[in-house]
Amino acid sequence: xxxxxxxxxxxxxxxxxxxxxxxxxxxxxxxxxxxxxxxxxxxxxxxxxxxxxxxxxxxxxxxxxxxxxxxxxxxxxxxxxxxxxxxxxxxxxxxxxxxxxxxxxxxxxxxxxxxxxxxxxxxxxxxxxxxxxxxxxxxxxxxxxxxxxxxxxxxxxxxxxxxxxxxxxxxxxxxxxxxxxxxxxxxxxxxxxxxxxxxxxxxxxxxxxxxxxxxxxxxxxxxxxxxxxxxxxxxxxxxxxxxxxxxxxxxxxxxxxxxxxxxxxxxxxxxxxxxxxxxxxxxxxxxxxxxxxxxxxxx
Amino acid sequence: xxxxxxxxxxxxxxxxxxxxxxxxxxxxxxxxxxxxxxxxxxxxxxxxxxxxxxxxxxxxxxxxxxxxxxxxxxxxxxxxxxxxxxxxxxxxxxxxxxxxxxxxxxxxxxxxxxxxxxxxxxxxxxxxxxxxxxxxxxxxxxxxxxxxxxxxxxxxxxxxxxxxxxxxxxxxxxxxxxxxxxxxxxxxxxxxxxxxxxxxxxxxxxxxxxxxxxxxxxxxxxxxxxxxxxxxxxxxxxxxxxxxxxxxxxxxxxxxxxxxxxxxxxxxxxxxxxxxxxxxxxxxxxxxxxxxxxxxxxxxxxxxxxxxxxxxxxxxx
Numbered sequence: 001x002x003x004x005x006x007x008x009x010x011x012x013x014x015x016x017x018x019x020x021x022x023x024x025x026x027x028x029x030x031x032x033x034x035x036x037x038x039x040x041x042x043x044x045x046x047x048x049x050x051x052x053x054x055x056x057x058x059x060x061x062x063x064x065x066x067x068x069x070x071x072x073x074x075x076x077x078x079x080x081x082x083x084x085x086x087x088x089x090x091x092x093x094x095x096x097x098x099x100x101x102x103x104x105x106x107x108x109x110x111x112x113x114x115x116x117x118x119x120x121x122x123x124x125x126x127x128x129x130x131x132x133x134x135x136x137x138x139x140x141x142x143x144x145x146x147x148x149x150x151x152x153x154x155x156x157x158x159x160x161x162x163x164x165x166x167x168x169x170x171x172x173x174x175x176x177x178x179x180x181x182x183x184x185x186x187x188x189x190x191x192x193x194x195x196x197x198x199x200x201x202x203x204x205x206x207x208x209x210x211x212x213x214x215x216x217x218x219x220x221x222x223x224x225x226x227x228x229x230x231x232x233x234x235x236x237x238x239x240x241x242x243x244x245x246x247x248x249x250x251x252x253x254x255x256x257x258x259x260x261x262x263x264x265x266x267x268x269x270x271x272x273x274x275x276x277x278x279x280x281x282x283x284x285x286x287x288x289x290x291x292x293x294x295x296x297x298x299x
Numbered sequence: 300x301x302x303x304x305x306x307x308x309x310x311x312x313x314x315x316x317x318x319x320x321x322x323x324x325x326x327x328x329x330x331x332x333x334x335x336x337x338x339x340x341x342x343x344x345x346x347x348x349x350x351x352x353x354x355x356x357x358x359x360x361x362x363x364x365x366x367x368x369x370x371x372x373x374x375x376x377x378x379x380x381x382x383x384x385x386x387x388x389x390x391x392x393x394x395x396x397x398x399x400x401x402x403x404x405x406x407x408x409x410x411x412x413x414x415x416x417x418x419x420x421x422x423x424x425x426x427x428x429x430x431x432x433x434x435x436x437x438x439x440x441x442x443x444x445x446x447x448x449x450x451x452x453x454x455x456x457x458x459x460x461x462x463x464x465x466x467x468x469x470x471x472x473x474x475x476x477x478x479x480x481x482x483x484x485x486x487x488x489x490x491x492x493x494x495x496x497x498x499x500x501x502x503x504x505x506x507x508x509x510x511x512x513x514x515x516x517x518x519x520x521x522x523x524x525x526x527x528x529x530x531x532x533x534x535x536x537x538x539x540x541x542x543x544x545x546x547x548x549x550x551x552x553x554x555x556x557x558x559x560x561x562x563x564x565x566x567x568x569x570x571x572x573x574x575x576x577x578x579x580x581x582x583x584x585x586x587x588x589x590x591x592x593x594x595x596x597x598x599x600x601x602x603x604x605x606x607x608x609x610x611x612x613x614x615x616x
Contacts (some may be wrong), residue, residue, distance in 0.1 A: 002397050005317050046404055048594040061460055062596040065409050069399045073392035080385045084318050087378045088362045169359040274388070279381060 003210035074149035167265035192237030324386030344605035420444035460599035483581035508553030
């Protein structure tokens with residue numbers, strides 16, 4: 001190993017612009033130890049990593065390249081540390097899933113409940129993370145499985161599409177359009193559209209409706225699917241969410257689905273795992289998720 | 300990574316390097332395949348007693364059992380197996396980093412970042428960059444082309460490996476080496492009457508409209524040299540990009556003035572005719588400039604060698 005984790009910590013901090021003194025304080029090292037570590041690493045590598053500029057130690061372009069490449073190794077070191085802390089806390093058998101809000105709220109609970117029913121000793125944590133943060137969280141190594149819409153997947157991961165969730169328009173059963181078999185765009189001009197439009201997917205969806213000349217009198221932007229359903233159920237406007245989020249209300253008759261012109265949208269969810277060997281429980285859960293999501297899709 | 304992330308009285312120095320050393324993780328991951336302690340020792344060139352000490356020390360710091368003894372074999376506990384999987388990722392990441400560093404040292408990977416002015420950037424260096432990238436497919440080259448007016452300021456601010464630019468205006472704190480010199484060429488559309496003259500005097504030229512990049516400092520100097528030789532222009536049209544100069548000359552508007560490198564192809568295919576002006580040859584010298592405090596990365600050094608080998612300083616007429 002040409003560079004130790006300590007060397008990498010120093011390089012990454014120099015790249016962040018920290019002084020030797022700040023790095024020393026951060027890592028619990030004497031200040032001269034910082035420059036000594038760098039000089040020793042330079043001797044091993046045969047390349048100059050840093051030079052003194054005034055009173056500061058600054059990375060050379062080579063040093064910057066190594067520091068950037070080091071980040072991946074440090075993430076893995078941190079993942080081991082996180083695992084140890086987690087194992088110490090008695091969470092040894094936990095399988096950790098990270099998911100975006102719709103699958104975490106409406107797809108996973110029932111499936112995980114079934115899994116736990118079959119595997120009494122299994123322990124599963126599901127964490128809901130917003131889309132912009134989701135990939136960074138998974139890549140940190142803190143999770144075994146991710147269930148997510150398409151993201152810029154990278155690194156050594158296995159990605160498979162497991163579920164397609166159609167977009168559904170819906171209203172209260174008493175709504176004037178609820179009984180129409182197919183609604184024309186012109187019928188919507190006086191209506192309010194209720195959805196989660198501040199989220200990236202729904203923002204794009206909203207723009208696309210406009211491009212297709214499908215115009216509503218007003219949009220009501222809410223941050224949660226439950227709020228969208230409740231406001232629509234109270235008779236206000238037409239709601240739009242993924243089918244999985246309104247399935248229960250449709251089955252109960254609290255809401256009815258609407259067919260608007262030829263509009264058809266959907267979201268594909270992907271099951272993501274590290275290519276590394278999973279724990280037996282994570283492997284079992286992945287297989288179960290895949291089977292159950294496939295069954296839900298076909299039914 | 301802060302101390303607070305490691306409860307259990309860990310010393311900060313250890314936390315900076317990770318709770319477990321990479322060597323300890325290496326031993327743990329070896330055990331996942333069911334090897335005996337002897338086999339692990341042989342594979343990693345470690346004494347059995349060393350392995351025992353490493354595992355004991357790792358267990359103390361982790362705060363839980365990592366292995367159990369089963370006859371002559373060490374078996375990983377459930378927690379140990381999880382650690383072995385995570386350790387495998389760590390070892391692989393460090394192996395990848397080592398491979399990257401070795402490639403970096405050989406100049407076979409990494410990024411070369413340099414600044415250049417428009418003529419070398421658009422007409423001299425692209426083919427050289429292309430040939431270099433074919434030789435070293437894992438190296439990236441970021442070539443930023445800038446007008447000379449803002450080039451040195453950008454160089455100072457931008458962590459570039461080097462610059463290729465006119466010698467004129469080179470800041471004195473940078474070191475430089477000559478790279479090539481380029482002739483100033485006067486040219487015209489074939490149908491322009493002056494294009495048919497074998498020799499054009501400065502007096503003839505004074506009746507024409509000159510089209511060129513006269514705002515750049517080195518071009519201003521070239522123009523001053525012409526004026527010192529007695530030239531007075533009827534009209535100057537200034538256009539910054541060389542391609543703009545060429546398009547305007549192609550319209551028959553006047554005589555273009557550019558460096559030979561940027562007009563070579565059009566002169567060869569007859570799009571333009573060289574106008575031979577009776578004056579001392581005008582030239583600009585281009586150099587490689589570097590910050591003497593910075594050491595070049597191996598890939599940047601290799602690229603500079605490639606540039607030097609590809610460009611002759613000998614005058615190209």
